[in-house]
Amino acid sequence: MPVRVRALPLILALVVSVATSLVLPAAPTVRAAALKVAIIVGPVGDMTDGYRSSADRVASAATAAGATVAKAYSPNATWSKVKTAVSGANVVVYFGHGNGFPNPYSTTENTDRVNGWGLNRTTTNGDADGWSTTLAYCGERALLGTLTSGDDAVRRTYCGGTANDGITPAAGFTMIYAQAHYAPGFGERYDEDDPLTTLSQAQQRVRHYSYPVLRLGARGYIATAYGDADQIVTRVLTMRTTTFADIFRAGRGFSSSTLTTMAHPDVSGAQVWVQRTSVSGLHFGDPDYWYAFAGNPNATPSGAAATTPKIARVYPGANSANGSVNATVSATFDRAVTGVSGSTFSLHTASGQSVPASVTYNAYWKRAELRPSAPMLPGTTYVASLGWGISSSGGSLAPYSWRFTTAGTPPAPEGMEAFDPAVRLAFLQGTHTGYRFDASGAPTAVRTVSLATNSGANADLRGTIAGQSGTWFHIVNGAWAGYWLRQSDAVHLATTSAVSVTASAAEYDPPRRISFRQGTHTGYRFSATGALLAARTVTLATNSGADAYRLAAIPNQHGAWFAIVNGAWAGYWVPASDVIYLP
Numbered sequence: 001m002p003v004r005v006r007a008l009p010l011i012l013a014l015v016v017s018v019a020t021s022l023v024l025p026a027a028p029t030v031r032a033a034a035l036k037v038a039i040i041v042g043p044v045g046d047m048t049d050g051y052r053s054s055a056d057r058v059a060s061a062a063t064a065a066g067a068t069v070a071k072a073y074s075p076n077a078t079w080s081k082v083k084t085a086v087s088g089a090n091v092v093v094y095f096g097h098g099n100g101f102p103n104p105y106s107t108t109e110n111t112d113r114v115n116g117w118g119l120n121r122t123t124t125n126g127d128a129d130g131w132s133t134t135l136a137y138c139g140e141r142a143l144l145g146t147l148t149s150g151d152d153a154v155r156r157t158y159c160g161g162t163a164n165d166g167i168t169p170a171a172g173f174t175m176i177y178a179q180a181h182y183a184p185g186f187g188e189r190y191d192e193d194d195p196l197t198t199l200s201q202a203q204q205r206v207r208h209y210s211y212p213v214l215r216l217g218a219r220g221y222i223a224t225a226y227g228d229a230d231q232i233v234t235r236v237l238t239m240r241t242t243t244f245a246d247i248f249r250a251g252r253g254f255s256s257s258t259l260t261t262m263a264h265p266d267v268s269g270a271q272v273w274v275q276r277t278s279v280s281g282l283h284f285g286d287p288d289y290w291y292a293f294a295g296n297p298n299a300t301p302s303g304a305a306a307t308t309p310k311i312a313r314v315y316p317g318a319n320s321a322n323g324s325v326n327a328t329v330s331a332t333f334d335r336a337v338t339g340v341s342g343s344t345f346s347l348h349t350a351s352g353q354s355v356p357a358s359v360t361y362n363a364y365w366k367r368a369e370l371r372p373s374a375p376m377l378p379g380t381t382y383v384a385s386l387g388w389g390i391s392s393s394g395g396s397l398a399p400y401s402w403r404f405t406t407a408g409t410p411p412a413p414e415g416m417e418a419f420d421p422a423v424r425l426a427f428l429q430g431t432h433t434g435y436r437f438d439a440s441g442a443p444t445a446v447r448t449v450s451l452a453t454n455s456g457a458n459a460d461l462r463g464t465i466a467g468q469s470g471t472w473f474h475i476v477n478g479a480w481a482g483y484w485l486r487q488s489d490a491v492h493l494a495t496t497s498a499v500s501v502t503a504s505a506a507e508y509d510p511p512r513r514i515s516f517r518q519g520t521h522t523g524y525r526f527s528a529t530g531a532l533l534a535a536r537t538v539t540l541a542t543n544s545g546a547d548a549y550r551l552a553a554i555p556n557q558h559g560a561w562f563a564i565v566n567g568a569w570a571g572y573w574v575p576a577s578d579v580i581y582l583p
Contacts, residue, residue: 035237036070036170037062038089040082042096042118043074043135048127051095054178054227058093061230065237067091074127077120079138079159082167089169090301091236092213093176093229097129099137100182100205112151112159114182115140115209121158140212143167167216172303174236175213177223183209184223185274185289192286199260202274202289207265210294214267219301220244221294226253236301243306245297246395249388253277253291256388270295308395310334312366314384318402325377325406329357329370329384337361337392340368344389347372350381350403352439378408416463422476424494425485427455428558428575432491434475434483441467449479454558456494462487469539470519471579489521492577511547511565517579518543523564523572530555538568545583551576 039062041048041055052073059069070085072078074096086092097118101109116139118129128134138159141147145166147155156162177183185202210221222232222244228251235247248254255275264270273293278285300306312332316323329347340361345368347355356373368386376382385401429451436445461474471487485491518540525534546567554561554573561573562580574580 035065035067035090036088037067037091037093037233037237038070038072038085038169040077040085040092040094040096040117040119041071041073042077042094043120043125043127043129044096044118045127045129048074051179054229055093055095057230058178058233061234062091062237065234067237075120075125076123078123079119079136079142079165082117082119083160083165086167086169089173091174091176091233092169093178093233094180095178095229096180097135097137098177098180098182098209099139101208102201102204103182103187109208110152111140112142112147112155113137113139115212116143119158121154140208143212144215169216169218171217172219172301173213173217174301175210175218175221176229176232176236177209177221178229179225179227180223184225184292186225187288189286189288196286197288199274199276202276202292203260203262203272205289206272206274206292206294210264210270210272211266214264214270214295219295219299219303220247221292222248222251223292224251224253225290226251228252240302241300241304241307242395243298243300243308244293244295246308246391247301248273248293248297249396251291255291258287264294267294271297273297306395307392309337309390309392309397311386311397311400314402316404318404320404322407323376323382323404325375325408327376327406329372329382330367331384331386331400332365332367333390333392333397334366335392336363336366337368337390337397339390341389344387345370345385346387347382347384349377350383355382376406378406381405416461419460419462422458422460425456425459425473425475426492426494426558426577427451427457428490429454430490432480432485434480434485436483437465437468439466441465445483447480447483457481469541471517486519487517487579488519489575489577489580492575492579506551508549508551511549512582513545514548514562515581515583516540516544516546519579521569521574521580523569523574525572526554526557528555530557534572536569536572546570 039055039058041051044051055073062069072082072085094117099114099118101114116137118135118137121134121136125134136154136158141151142155142159143166145164147160147162149162181188182205185197185205187197213221232251235250239247255277258277259273259275261271261273264272274289275291276287276289278287279290298306312334315330316327340359342359345359347357347370357370359370361368381403383401383403386397387399388396390397431448431450433446433448435443438444457478457480458476459473460476462471465472465484472484473487475481475483475485520537520539522535522537524532527533546569547565548562549565550563551560560576562576564570564572564574
């Protein structure tokens with residue numbers, strides 16, 4: 001397949017521009033005794049000198065950290081020399097052409113040539129990168145040593161053949177791809193009209209590219225186009241008990257707002273992390289996927305347990321039901337931490353309303369303390385959240401949240417009628433649906449239940465819901481506990497003073513006007529024995545009315561019913577209730 005090298009100057013330009021515009025904190029002065037770093041530079045034509053310079057910065061960083069360095073640079077980056085350099089390496093860094101999948105060349109993942117390294121076929125062709133003459137893509141099967149006699153002849157000739165000649169890095173090594181197409185998710189885009197990389201494409205490319213090294217035992221895979229491979233190597237060598245998640249987040253190109261994670265489809269316990277950012281001068285400034293991670297984010301380069309901070313206790317206690325409305329919400333850590341602030345420690349109600357508060361850190365007690373600006377509401381559930389940014393010398397605290405409920409009776413929300421104690425509702429036989437809503441009135445959960453007989457439950461609130469029609473009850477027990485049901489002739493107060501619901505008949509001559517509250521109502525036609533013959537459901541946007549000539553019991557039906565003579569339910573019966581009643 002052709003090697004499109006026009007994008008490579010842009011990648012190198014990014015390396016220069018970002019390197020001169022960003023300064024990262026100095027890495028800890030921890031030395032990586034007895035560790036080995038292998039650095040590969042494949043042929044990339046007239047860009048190879050720039051890649052060799054970047055690789056030399058990695059070598060200097062590795063040496064400064066106390067590691068030994070093995071180089072395999074073009075024009076000497078042949079399979080045999082690369083394999084020797086990589087043998088026993090704790091960190092492997094690759095600069096060069098990338099060839100991943102999915103790509104524009106084939107709908108088949110040809111694993112003999114994708115997900116690996118572009119190397120020199122021989123040492124005699126300089127840095128020439130002709131895909132059909134001087135460069136060999138030694139793919140996944142070459143790295144794993146699973147090439148067979150049925151694979152492409154180029155791979156058999158220049159990538160270890162069929163003698164189980166895969167690479168042999170140290171157990172638990174770290175793989176770092178620097179400026180290689182596809183490895184972090186971005187593809188080959190040479191025109192502004194070329195399609196942008198999709199999230200799915202980026203995830204699949206990182207999934208496939210990381211698979212062979214993770215299968216070989218790598219603990220972490222990091223791919224970058226930001227020109228900071230030397231800094232990544234320094235962190236991997238000197239922060240041996242820091243999680244890969246923290247090492248990745250410290251990278252020059254990290255973007256928490258665009259990071260997307262998923263479980264690795266092929267490697268148990270591993271994840272795939274990709275993120276989409278825009279960089280001036282690269283791919284026309286359009287957003288693409290320049291930085292990625294694969295592996296277990298909670299693993300460390302050494303394999304030892306991470307020394308990240310943990311939460312020792314919280315107050316009010318998790319899931320407690322009697323917290324003081326004047327409580328200082330706090331979280332105590334098992335060690336000293338930094339980064340506690342209003343952006344990393346927050347409080348909101350269970351419905352999502354943020355609570356204004358001040359946040360401080362008590363160094364003596366190793367405790368984050370959040371003081372609400374006003375007393376919390378009684379009988380209300382709150383969620384306290386600790387986010388990324390709180391850390392110790394060993395790494396960051398994993399995001400954590402807990403819920404608690406304050407003591408007392410909750411106030412009725414604005415526009416709501418509160419029932420204390422809760423009132424009894426009547427549910428007519430049939431199918432009913434309850435909802436949970438967010439603050440804007442959008443449904444967040446739905447529960448539908450069919451009742452074989454008339455039933456009931458208790459409600460503590462009644463009122464309107466933003467963006468929803470009608471009046472709603474908040475249910476506190478039974479099948480719809482915690483859900484809202486719309487008030488209707490089928491869901492209503494079990495008793496009402498608006499009408500006397502009796503089995504005795506009442507004749508109205510002339511017909512009497514009855515009231516319908518805003519909401520959804522259903523009228524019915526019955527046989528002489530009370531069997532249902534027809535139904536008509538109408539939603540009223542406002543309160544309304546109609547005329548009835550009779551109030552009577554219906555055989556085998558619950559309660560009393562009005563016989564309607566005009567309007568939407570002319571010729572139908574509607575149940576007398578607190579929403580359909582004599583005014």
